[in-house]
Amino acid sequence: xxxxxxxxxxxxxxxxxxxxxxxxxxxxxxxxxxxxxxxxxxxxxxxxxxxxxxxxxxxxxxxxxxxxxxxxxxxxxxxxxxxxxxxxxxxxxxxxxxxxxxxxxxxxxxxxxxxxxxxxxxxxxxxxxxxxxxxxxxxxxxxxxxxxxxxxxxxxxxxxxxxxxxxxxxxxxxxxxxxxxxxxxxxxxxxxxxxxxxxxxxxxxxxxxxxxxxxxxxxxxxxxxxxxxxxxxxxxxxxxxxxxxxxxxxxxxxxxxxxxxxxxxxxxxxxxxxxxxxxxxxxxxxxxx
Amino acid sequence: xxxxxxxxxxxxxxxxxxxxxxxxxxxxxxxxxxxxxxxxxxxxxxxxxxxxxxxxxxxxxxxxxxxxxxxxxxxxxxxxxxxxxxxxxxxxxxxxxxxxxxxxxxxxxxxxxxxxxxxxxxxxxxxxxxxxxxxxxxxxxxxxxxxxxxxxxxxxxxxxxxxxxxxxxxxxxxxxxxxxxxxxxxxxxxxxxxxxxxxxxxxxxxxxxxxxxxxxxxxxxxxxxxxxxxxxxxxxxxxxxxxxxxxxxxxxxxxxxxxxxxxxxxxxxxxxxxxxxxxxxxxxxxxxx
Numbered sequence: 001x002x003x004x005x006x007x008x009x010x011x012x013x014x015x016x017x018x019x020x021x022x023x024x025x026x027x028x029x030x031x032x033x034x035x036x037x038x039x040x041x042x043x044x045x046x047x048x049x050x051x052x053x054x055x056x057x058x059x060x061x062x063x064x065x066x067x068x069x070x071x072x073x074x075x076x077x078x079x080x081x082x083x084x085x086x087x088x089x090x091x092x093x094x095x096x097x098x099x100x101x102x103x104x105x106x107x108x109x110x111x112x113x114x115x116x117x118x119x120x121x122x123x124x125x126x127x128x129x130x131x132x133x134x135x136x137x138x139x140x141x142x143x144x145x146x147x148x149x150x151x152x153x154x155x156x157x158x159x160x161x162x163x164x165x166x167x168x169x170x171x172x173x174x175x176x177x178x179x180x181x182x183x184x185x186x187x188x189x190x191x192x193x194x195x196x197x198x199x200x201x202x203x204x205x206x207x208x209x210x211x212x213x214x215x216x217x218x219x220x221x222x223x224x225x226x227x228x229x230x231x232x233x234x235x236x237x238x239x240x241x242x243x244x245x246x247x248x249x250x251x252x253x254x255x256x257x258x259x260x261x262x263x264x265x266x267x268x269x270x271x272x273x274x275x276x277x278x279x280x281x282x283x284x285x286x287x288x289x
Numbered sequence: 290x291x292x293x294x295x296x297x298x299x300x301x302x303x304x305x306x307x308x309x310x311x312x313x314x315x316x317x318x319x320x321x322x323x324x325x326x327x328x329x330x331x332x333x334x335x336x337x338x339x340x341x342x343x344x345x346x347x348x349x350x351x352x353x354x355x356x357x358x359x360x361x362x363x364x365x366x367x368x369x370x371x372x373x374x375x376x377x378x379x380x381x382x383x384x385x386x387x388x389x390x391x392x393x394x395x396x397x398x399x400x401x402x403x404x405x406x407x408x409x410x411x412x413x414x415x416x417x418x419x420x421x422x423x424x425x426x427x428x429x430x431x432x433x434x435x436x437x438x439x440x441x442x443x444x445x446x447x448x449x450x451x452x453x454x455x456x457x458x459x460x461x462x463x464x465x466x467x468x469x470x471x472x473x474x475x476x477x478x479x480x481x482x483x484x485x486x487x488x489x490x491x492x493x494x495x496x497x498x499x500x501x502x503x504x505x506x507x508x509x510x511x512x513x514x515x516x517x518x519x520x521x522x523x524x525x526x527x528x529x530x531x532x533x534x535x536x537x538x539x540x541x542x543x544x545x546x547x548x549x550x551x552x553x554x555x556x557x558x559x560x561x562x563x564x565x566x567x568x569x570x571x572x573x574x575x576x577x578x
Contacts (some may be wrong), residue, residue, distance in 0.1 A: 061492040088384045095377045097423070101386045134386070186577065193570045202559040203350040210569055270491040280499055281482045288475065 006036030006044060011251045012258050015238040017231040023224045028182045029243040038246050045250040049093030052257050056130060058265035060098040063128015065268040069173040070125040071259060073132045073252070076142070076226075077181035078219060079209050080191035082242045082249075083134045086181070089249045090256065091132055100125050103134040116140040116158065117165055124174065130256075137162060138226055145225075146218045159229040166235040175259050176235040179252055180223065181242040185216055295325030295333060300540045301547050304527040306520040312513045317471045318532040327535050334539040338382035341546050345419060347554035349387040352417015354557040358462040359414040360548060362421045362541070365431070365515075366470035367508060368498050369480035371531045371538075372423045375470070378538045379545065380421055389414050392423040405429040405447065406454055413463065419545075426451060427515055434514075435507045448518040455524040464548050465524040468541055469512065470531040474505055 014033030034041065059071065073091075075083040091099050102123045111119045117137055125131030141162070145155045166176055183191070195205040212219075231237040238255060242248040303322030323330065348360065362380075364372040380388050391412045400408045406426055414420030430451070434444045455465055472480070484494040501508075520526040527544060531537040 057489075064492055084384075084386060087386045091385045092381070095373075096380045096385050096388045096421075097373060097376045097390045097392070099385045099388075099390075101388075103386070132385075189570060189573060189577075193567070196563055196567055196570070200346075200350075200556050202563075203353055203557040205559070205561070205566070207561045207566065210566070210573070213573070267489050268492040270494070272494070272496045274485055274491075277494070277496065277499070278482070278485055281478060281485070284478060284499070284502070288478075 006040055007033055007254070008035050009033035010258070011238065011240075011254045015240055015251060015255070017227045017237040017239055021227055021231075021239070023182075023220055023227065023239070026182060026239060026241070028184045028187070028241045030241045031244055031247040032241065034247060034250070038244070041244075041246045041250045045089075045246070045253050046093075048250075048253050048257055049090075052090075052253060052260070053094045055257065055260035055265055056094040056098050058267060059130070059260060059263070060095070060128045061268050062265060063126070065271070067173075067268075068127040069175070069263060070127055071130045071256070071263075072125055072169070072174050072176045073130065073256060074136045074138070074176065074178040075132065075134050075181065076136065076138050076179070076223075077242065078183070078188060078216075079212065080188050080195075081181035081183050082245050083181060085245055086179075086249060086252050087132055087134060090252050091130070093253070094130070098128065099130050099132065101132045101134065104136055104139060116144075117161065124169070127173075137165075138230075141226060141230075142219065142222045145222045146215050159225070162230050163232055163234075166230075166232065170234040175263060177255050177259050178231075178235055178237045179255065180227070180237060180239050181248055182239055183242050185213065187243050188213070295329055296322055296543070297324050298322035299547070300527065300529075300543045304529055304540060304544070306516045306526040306528060310516055310520075310528070312471075312509055312516065312528070315471060315528060315530070317473045317476070317530045319530045320533055320536040321530065323536060323539070327533070330533075330535045330539045334378075334535070334542050335382075337539075337542050337546055338379075341379075341542060341549070342383045344546065344549035344554055345383040345387050347556060348419070348549060348552070349384070349417045350557050351554060352415070354560070356462075356557075357416040358464070358552060359416055360419045360545070360552075361414055361458070361463050361465045362419065362545060363425045363427070363465065363467040364421065364423050364470065365425065365427050365468070365512075366531065367472070367477060367505075368501065369477050369484075370470035370472050371534050372470060374534055375468075375538060375541050376421055376423060379541050380419070382542075383419070387417065388419050388421065390421045390423065393425055393428060405433075406450065413458070416462075426454075427519075430515060430519075431508065431511045434511045435504050448514070451519050452521055452523075455519075455521065459523040464552060466544050466548050467520075467524055467526045468544065469516070469526060469528045470537055471528055472531050474502065476532050477502070 011033055036044065059069065062069065075086055077083050087101055091101065107119060120137045123131070123133070141155050141158050144150050170176060192205060192209055195201040227237050227239065240248050240251050300322055325333065348358065351358065364375055366372050376390055380390065396408065409426045412420070412422070430444050430447050433439050459465060481494060481498055484490040516526050516528065529537050529540050
């Protein structure tokens with residue numbers, strides 16, 4: 001895996017949930033592994049964006065010739081954590097043709113009639129594509145647990161179901177990159193307040209955002225359980241301090257780039273004879289004269 | 290509609306198919322309406338990209354508050370005409386969260402069992418989104434007509450079916466922008482030849498590309514019929530000379546921008562009491578001290 005300047009420790013290890021990870025001790029203002037400044041971080045993200053775009057195109061090209069691999073980025077985080085900004089500023093660096101972005105809100109009636117993974121499965125990226133989930137099946141062990149939307153034995157069972165499903169996905173060629181964006185409760189309040197100051201941000205604010213804050217400790221407990229029980233070798237969690245938005249965006253860029261690099265994506269070899277085709281073209285040109 | 294510098298005539302009129310349009314007389318190397326240079330054109334596209342991104346976000350925001358309008362960009366053109374480049378360089382300027390890009394290749398067996406509009410309907414953009422079709426239902430009156438994939442009376446019927454369907458779509462809030470990218474047969478040959486010179490482009494080349502050139506006149510006839518029969522007030526065609534890629538990308542940027550501008554997209558008004566919410570936040574802050 002290529003190491004970049006300014007990274008003392010690469011985010012694939014610096015941010016990965018390891019044994020004994022405790023969310024309550026986690027510094028949400030930090031920039032783990034990165035020694036550079038904001039300016040350097042932004043410049044580096046753009047530099048890496050060129051590589052990310054190149055790797056994405058290789059993945060897409062492979063998808064065209066029968067390779068069924070894909071990449072899935074799962075974004076979780078409390079309101080205002082910056083999930084949307086990741087989609088815009090990280091995925092915005094690659095060809096939209098190869099990106100399937102999908103947000104998950106409250107399930108529809110039809111979705112509720114199915115297993116919780118039904119709507120998730122339907123939204124999976126096609127071969128050669130990068131899928132992005134802004135919220136995901138993890139809501140079914142976060143909000144569903146916090147608000148007791150289903151009985152405890154139902155959500156308890158879901159951790160294993162998720163692990164098995166993700167293992168199956170990974171086995172069938174989907175690389176899963178899971179990122180939880182973390183800001184403090186104070187930072188969230190500042191960001192919510194800011195949304196009230198700008199007419200172009202009012203739509204992002206909902207009165208329920210403040211209501212949900214009453215459940216903050218329960219959400220943190222639910223997140224801790226997610227990290228304890230679903231950070232697997234097949235699909236580990238990365239917890240990303242997101243007070244510095246530039247850091248979170250840089251970190252996700254690096255995580256995606258690393259994931260694609262580890263897929264050894266070559267340009268597909270031609271399934272035709274290059275010289276023969278060149279001769280055909282030369283021949284057509286002569287005819288045209 | 291805002292007029293931009295360097296446009297003598299705006300592309301919404303300069304490129305629109307009008308009565309008596311003849312594809313065989315169409316200059317595929319031109320830059321209709323635009324008096325600027327390549328450098329100015331590229332700069333202008335990026336400037337307009339900022340506006341495009343702003344309008345796209347308004348559309349997305351409206352979609353979140355119940356407005357069911359959407360925008361659909363339909364791209365058609367022969368191989369190498371630059372459809373993919375439009376997706377990358379035009380749609381690449383807006384938030385991927387609000388873009389649904391979809392390419393249409395040969396229909397699957399399942400798709401063939403349905404009406405030709407079935408797979409198209411399923412790929413329509415959701416409310417608040419910009420959909421992009423790289424090829425579309427027009428293949429069903431282009432390749433299907435040229436290669437007689439269906440009997441004549443079937444494809445003959447499709448023009449009216451398309452018009453009715455597009456009218457219905459427009460009536461239900463989807464603005465349709467149809468663009469046909471046109472390069473000459475010589476230019477196509479140059480572009481195909483170029484794909485053979487670069488390993489990162491080999492995957493874009495198929496031996497059938499040259500085979501299809503034998504049908505060029507039949508395709509041009511089929512395109513002429515498309516323009517004659519499906520350029521409606523509800524969803525007019527724009528024919529875009531695409532020898533200069535920068536021009537085609539700028540033109541599509543302008544067409545999309547104009548379409549969004551004509552939708553009068555305001556930021557959604559808050560559905561809550563701003564002062565009340567500010568007071569709640571101030572209160573929470575006091576509690577936090």
